[in-house]
Amino acid sequence: MRLRSIVSLAAVLALAFPAIAAAPVGREAPALTVTDVMGHKQDLSQFKGDVMLIEFMLIRCSGCMQMAKNINKLYGEMAGRGFRPVAVVFDPGVTEPVIRDLANLLKLDYPVGYVTSEEVDRYLSRAAPERFQVPQLVVIDRAGVIRAQSHATGEMLLGDEKYLGHLLDTLLDERAPQAAR
DSSP states (O other): OHHHHHHHHHHHHHHHSOOOOOOOTTSBOOOOEEEETTSOEEEGGGGBTBEEEEEEEOTTOHHHHHHHHHHHHHHHHHGGGTEEEEEEEOOTTOOHHHHHHHHHHHTOOSOEEEOOHHHHHHHHTOOGGGGGOOSEEEEEOTTSBEEEEOOTTTOHHHHOHHHHHHHHHHHHHSOOOOOOO
């Protein structure tokens, strides 16, 4: 009897909460335009040719703040090789002064911008349960292809500074794409 109850509960949960299908890695990075600390719109495709790391973050998330500091350290080590991180804040109602203060507080040497939560959902192909997973990281190679992305279940490897540094180092060593002739 107890086994039947467990099976019934599992069936109900499966129907109520469909499986989370993470967006596939290996796809071309979608377009994303952020508003920077000066209020200017910045199209992130301008960084194609560099290895990019986008951290989608919330201001009141301590894990996001620590990740930003780790990324800043990696940026200091790899900037000269074509590494381009960008922090993208998506708190409701965030404004330029707020992200400017955040960048100053954390002493970030790389760009910080903001977008709406809906734009993050579109970019990451996020489902409702994934919206609470922050920070979310996306690593894009020089050709503009997403090579790694946080998962809804919490991609622990991308959060590890050593692992992330090795991944970035590997991508930075890859040849830049040749221009079409």
